[in-house]
Amino acid sequence: xxxxxxxxxxxxxxxxxxxxxxxxxxxxxxxxxxxxxxxxxxxxxxxxxxxxxxxxxxxxxxxxxxxxxxxxxxxxxxxxxxxxxxxxxxxxxxxxxxxxxxxxxxxxxxxxxxxxxxxxxxxxxxxxxxxxxxxxxxxxxxxxxxxxxxxxxxxxxxxxxxxxxxxxxxxxxxxxxxxxxxxxxxxxxxxxxxxxxxxxxxxxxxxxxxxxxxxxxxxxxxxxxxxxxxxxxxxxxxxxxxxxxxxxxxxxxxxxxxxxxxxxxxxxxxxxxxxxxxxxxxxxxxxxxxxxxxxxxxxxxxxxxxxxxxxxxxxxxxxxxxxxxxxxxx
Amino acid sequence: xxxxxxxxxxxxxxxxxxxxxxxxxxxxxxxxxxxxxxxxxxxxxxxxxxxxxxxxxxxxxxxxxxxxxxxxxxxxxxxxxxxxxxxxxxxxxxxxxxxxxxxxxxxxxxxxxxxxxxxxxxxxxxxxxxxxxxxxxxxxxxxxxxxxxxxxxxxxxxxxxxxxxxxxxxxxxxxxxxxxxxxxxxxxxxxxxxxxxxxxxxxxxxxxxxxxxxxxxxxxxxxxxxxxxxxxxxxxxxxxxxxxxxxxxxxxxxxxxxxxxxxxxxxxxxxxxxxxxxxxxxxxxxxxxxxxxxxxxxxxxxxxxxxxxxxxxxxxxxxxxxxxxxxxxxxxxxxxxxxxxxxxxxxxxxxxxxxxxxxxxxxxxxxxxxxxxxxxxxxxxxxxxxxxxxxxxxxxxxxxxxxxxxxxxxxxxxxxxxxxxxxxxxxxxxxxxxxxxxxxxxxxxxxxxxxxxxxxxxxxxxxxxxxxxxxxxxxxxxxxxxxxxxxxxxxxxxxxxxxxxxxxxxxxxxxxxxxxxxxxxxxxxxxxxxxxxxxxxxxx
Numbered sequence: 001x002x003x004x005x006x007x008x009x010x011x012x013x014x015x016x017x018x019x020x021x022x023x024x025x026x027x028x029x030x031x032x033x034x035x036x037x038x039x040x041x042x043x044x045x046x047x048x049x050x051x052x053x054x055x056x057x058x059x060x061x062x063x064x065x066x067x068x069x070x071x072x073x074x075x076x077x078x079x080x081x082x083x084x085x086x087x088x089x090x091x092x093x094x095x096x097x098x099x100x101x102x103x104x105x106x107x108x109x110x111x112x113x114x115x116x117x118x119x120x121x122x123x124x125x126x127x128x129x130x131x132x133x134x135x136x137x138x139x140x141x142x143x144x145x146x147x148x149x150x151x152x153x154x155x156x157x158x159x160x161x162x163x164x165x166x167x168x169x170x171x172x173x174x175x176x177x178x179x180x181x182x183x184x185x186x187x188x189x190x191x192x193x194x195x196x197x198x199x200x201x202x203x204x205x206x207x208x209x210x211x212x213x214x215x216x217x218x219x220x221x222x223x224x225x226x227x228x229x230x231x232x233x234x235x236x237x238x239x240x241x242x243x244x245x246x247x248x249x250x251x252x253x254x255x256x257x258x259x260x261x262x263x264x265x266x267x268x269x270x271x272x273x274x275x276x277x278x279x280x281x282x283x284x285x286x287x288x289x290x291x292x293x294x295x296x297x298x299x300x301x302x303x304x305x306x307x308x309x310x311x312x313x314x315x316x317x318x319x320x321x322x323x324x325x326x327x328x329x330x
Numbered sequence: 331x332x333x334x335x336x337x338x339x340x341x342x343x344x345x346x347x348x349x350x351x352x353x354x355x356x357x358x359x360x361x362x363x364x365x366x367x368x369x370x371x372x373x374x375x376x377x378x379x380x381x382x383x384x385x386x387x388x389x390x391x392x393x394x395x396x397x398x399x400x401x402x403x404x405x406x407x408x409x410x411x412x413x414x415x416x417x418x419x420x421x422x423x424x425x426x427x428x429x430x431x432x433x434x435x436x437x438x439x440x441x442x443x444x445x446x447x448x449x450x451x452x453x454x455x456x457x458x459x460x461x462x463x464x465x466x467x468x469x470x471x472x473x474x475x476x477x478x479x480x481x482x483x484x485x486x487x488x489x490x491x492x493x494x495x496x497x498x499x500x501x502x503x504x505x506x507x508x509x510x511x512x513x514x515x516x517x518x519x520x521x522x523x524x525x526x527x528x529x530x531x532x533x534x535x536x537x538x539x540x541x542x543x544x545x546x547x548x549x550x551x552x553x554x555x556x557x558x559x560x561x562x563x564x565x566x567x568x569x570x571x572x573x574x575x576x577x578x579x580x581x582x583x584x585x586x587x588x589x590x591x592x593x594x595x596x597x598x599x600x601x602x603x604x605x606x607x608x609x610x611x612x613x614x615x616x617x618x619x620x621x622x623x624x625x626x627x628x629x630x631x632x633x634x635x636x637x638x639x640x641x642x643x644x645x646x647x648x649x650x651x652x653x654x655x656x657x658x659x660x661x662x663x664x665x666x667x668x669x670x671x672x673x674x675x676x677x678x679x680x681x682x683x684x685x686x687x688x689x690x691x692x693x694x695x696x697x698x699x700x701x702x703x704x705x706x707x708x709x710x711x712x713x714x715x716x717x718x719x720x721x722x723x724x725x726x727x728x729x730x731x732x733x734x735x736x737x738x739x740x741x742x743x744x745x746x747x748x749x750x751x752x753x754x755x756x757x758x759x760x761x762x763x764x765x766x767x768x769x770x771x772x773x774x775x776x777x778x779x780x781x782x783x784x785x786x787x788x789x790x791x792x793x794x795x796x797x798x799x800x801x802x803x804x805x806x807x808x809x810x811x812x813x814x815x816x817x818x819x820x821x822x823x824x825x826x827x828x829x830x831x832x833x834x835x836x837x838x839x840x841x842x843x844x845x846x847x848x849x850x851x852x853x854x855x856x857x858x859x860x861x862x863x864x865x866x867x868x869x870x
Contacts, residue, residue, distance in 0.1 A: 005472070049422070052418070053415055053418055053419050053422075054415075055412075056411060056412055056413065056414060056415040056417070056418045056419075057413070057414075057415060058414075058415045058416070059413060059414060059631075059671070060667055060668055060671055061667055061671070062416065062508070062511070062667055062738075064497055064500045064501055064506055064508060064737050064738075064766075065736070065737055065738060065739055065740030065766065066501050066737070066740075066766040067740055067742075067766065068740055068741075068742045068743050069693065069739055069740035069741055069742075070693050071691075071693050071704050071741070071744060072689070072691075072704060072707060072708055072711070072744070074711060075707075075743045075744065075747070076743075078740070081740075081766070082740040084693075096504075096506075100504055102429075102501065102502055102503060102504050102505075102506065103427075103429060103502075103504045105501065105502055105767075106429050106502060107433075107502075107762050107767075108432065109432040109433070109438055109792075111343075111345055111347075111438070115340075115343035115344075115345075115795075116795060116798075116799075117438065117791075117792055117795040117796075119760065119762035119763070125427060125428075125429060129427075129504070193428065194347075194348055194349050195347070195349060195428060195431050195432075195443060195446060196426075196427075196428040196431070197349075198349035198353075198354065198443050198449075199354075199426050199428060199431075199443075199446065199448050199449050199452065200426060201426065201473075201474040202472050202473075202474075203465075203472075203473055203474055204425070204426055270463075270464065270465050271465070272422075272423065272424065272425045272426070274422060274423060275422075275423040275424075275425055275505055278419050278422060278423035278505060279423065279504070279505045279506075281415065281419055282416075282419060282423075282505050282506040282507070283415055283416045283419075283506075284416070284500055284506035284507075284508045284511075285505075285506040289739070289740060290693075291666055291667050291670065291671075291696075291697070292665075292666055292670070292693055292694045292695070292696060292697040292699065293692065293693055293694075293695050293696055294695075294696055295670050295671070295674050295675055295696045296670070296671050297671065298671050298672075300413055301671065301672070304632055304635050304636045304639070305379070305636060306636050306639030306640075306643075307538050307539065307636075307639070307640070308639075308643070309618055309640075309643065309644065309647055312540075312541065312618050313618075315539075316547055316548050316549075319547055319548060319549045320548045320549065320575075320617070322549065323548065323549035323552050323553070324552075325548050325549070325552060325574045325575050325617060326574075326575050326576065326577070
């Protein structure tokens with residue numbers, strides 16, 4: 001149900017913009033108002049989410065330690081998997097966020113005859129996730145070409161690396177292909193692995209279809225159904241300089257691409273996609289494991305009713321004396 | 331109540347991992363015999379002033395909940411969302427990638443999809459979405475949201491008490507989502523309605539009153555230990571006389587009480603007593619703070635904090651300088667990550683320094699509590715112990731990293747260093763089943779009851795399987811661990827899946843190898859089994 005619903009939701013979005021632009025001629029709405037609204041929703045929404053998370057304190061220091069602790073001087077500490085300093089935490093978070101360390105750890109558990117459990121390395125999800133996120137980032141950065149004058153110097157460099165294969169005209173960007181393959185893989189594993197299908201919600205399929213739609217419309221526009229790039233740049237520069245206008249003659253495919261992106265931006269803060277911001281705040285990863293070295297304060301710590309020694313001794317005094325255990329009051 | 335028969339291993343290991351056709355929201359919970367623990371008796375709930383004490387059974391139609399139970403739960407969620415960033419964050423950022431699914435020992439051993447950490451968390455997340463997020467309120471099931479119904483509550487109870495809070499899934503999660511945090515919150519919530527298990531609340535109320543979860547009164551703590559020392563005298567010829575509640579001792583020992591009560595933990599306690607005697611440590615045992623483990627952690631943060639009041643207050647009363655903690659799993663999760671925050675600053679204590687070696691334990695500077703493995707490893711490193719590892723030659727040993735000391739602390743090398751110095755035959759289990767990837771014994775977090783034996787055998791299956799591997803490959807016959815629940819839970823697990831493997835603590839092995847000043851020639855190990863090469867003498 002989730003798959004079909006999400007698929008048709010994206011199809012309807014596409015039809016919506018098609019009718020809106022082609023039939024009703026609402027270029028102004030789809031080219032200016034919606035993108036602005038989406039960006040505002042994105043920024044406000046993400047800030048709201050992060051502030052809300054940040055508002056809840058971290059009462060206890062609870063890192064998951066995945067390596068040797070800092071203890072005796074002759075025992076080698078694993079400073080990245082079990083950091084005891086801020087520098088270590090930065091290192092741990094960096095490999096987590098840039099290289100998906102925890103996902104790299106992934107193993108597959110299999111029950112074989114015997115019965116015996118076997119564990120094999122399973123890096124496909126890691127590879128696909130890494131390919132997807134890095135492609136996405138590269139594509140996003142490449143798009144800055146449309147939003148800057150003069151074009152920031154690192155953009156041609158990234159384009160050069162991304163397109164070094166130099167196939168055809170316009171030259172083929174690897175990330176365009178990689179992101180489509182990666183999203184397709186992430187979708188297919190959701191469908192084909194029974195357990196993953198069982199846990200999947202419409203909210204898992206929808207962003208996959210949406211991102212696939214964004215990437216596909218982008219690829220079509222770049223390589224197959226050409227649009228007037230000069231006009232597109234005029235529109236995007238109008239948007240960033242808050243002097244928006246709609247140039248004539250941009251093809252419908254551009255509006256589809258732009259609307260799907262706007263949807264993605266607006267959907268972002270209300271969905272699981274906020275994991276992008278959340279991963280930085282995860283208390284099992286971003287805390288140093290030094291809770292015996294430095295005291296960690298719980299802001300809502302309050303006194304609790306406890307059984308005091310006096311109460312204890314009052315109940316057991318005679319028995320303690322008989323057993324020769326020292327007491328406070330004879 | 332009659333004991334539930336556990337199916338035979340070959341039957342239990344036929345595990346079907348295919349999820350049901352119906353979606354999980356449409357599958358209501360089925361209380362399968364052997365997979366759940368008895369409900370709490372009212373006297374235990376009353377003993378620690380938790381709400382709604384009453385006679386009830388989890389299989390009852392009517393759980394005798396307060397009229398406004400739904401409001402209590404929803405307010406409870408709201409309260410905890412404000413108090414714990416982990417909770418709010420982990421409700422929001424899961425992408426359901428499934429990397430955690432086959433990391434949980436309960437899922438591997440049962441195939442029940444609701445034992446996948448992601449889905450166990452979704453049981454709570456779905457309700458969170460319904461009442462606390464805009465998308466859930468408006469889109470309902472499309473956004474993965476569902477109403478909080480009586481059946482949902484029962485499902486929570488059933489599955490949140492099928493999580494040993496071992497945090498293995500958390501090590502594999504790309505965002506570090508920790509199911510232990512989620513089931514801790516889930517358990518807190520159902521505790522607001524007075525629903526817990528007898529096997530958790532009994533120890534909680536005992537710990538509160540007597541200081542230890544077995545309910546041993548002070549004179550019994552002392553006599554139990556003296557009883558162990560009679561055995562030590564028989565074996566070594568040395569009479570050990572520890573002190574109890576002695577003011578002015580340098581060190582307070584806080585040990586799990588299970589070790590002075592039952593086999594095989596008692597050999598570990600004997601080992602600690604022998605070691606401390608041998609180095610002439612100025613320490614005392616407390617009958618009041620006579621428990622390292624903290625079952626309160628399995629009811630609520632507040633109860634856990636109430637039970638640990640005894641640790642620092644007793645150290646203060648006895649005017650000791652610092653604390654050594656024994657071989658116990660959750661004790662160390664809590665000593666390491668919670669104790670100082672709850673009851674610190676421990677500024678009446680001194681920064682721990684080993685009186686034997688002069689080593690400063692800088693990693694315990696604030697808490698002033700040193701793990702006994704850290705302490706002993708340091709002794710060995712400085713050559714302070716005379717060891718004869720050949721006395722353990724009848725043992726082929728493997729090491730089980732206890733979940734809490736592994737993933738909540740990262741103590742991996744110290745115990746291995748000790749074992750390698752006191753045993754000649756040490757074999758590691760396969761790489762993906764040790765250290766931070768270690769598998770739970772299947773009975774942590776208060777699941778070590780008898781009535782849920784099938785669940786325990788299922789949950790312990792991955793651990794047992796790894797032991798079986800080294801048992802068959804190297805002839806391993808001893809599984810060592812530094813957690814009192816491991817020592818209680820692993821023996822039945824081994825008997826079921828890997829007969830021929832016994833279970834011990836770290837300091838049992840130390841004490842076997844420890845050559846004590848003035849000891850007579852030992853002919854047996856602590857268990858009374860003949861030492862290698864001494865069998866013949868036994869026969870004469």
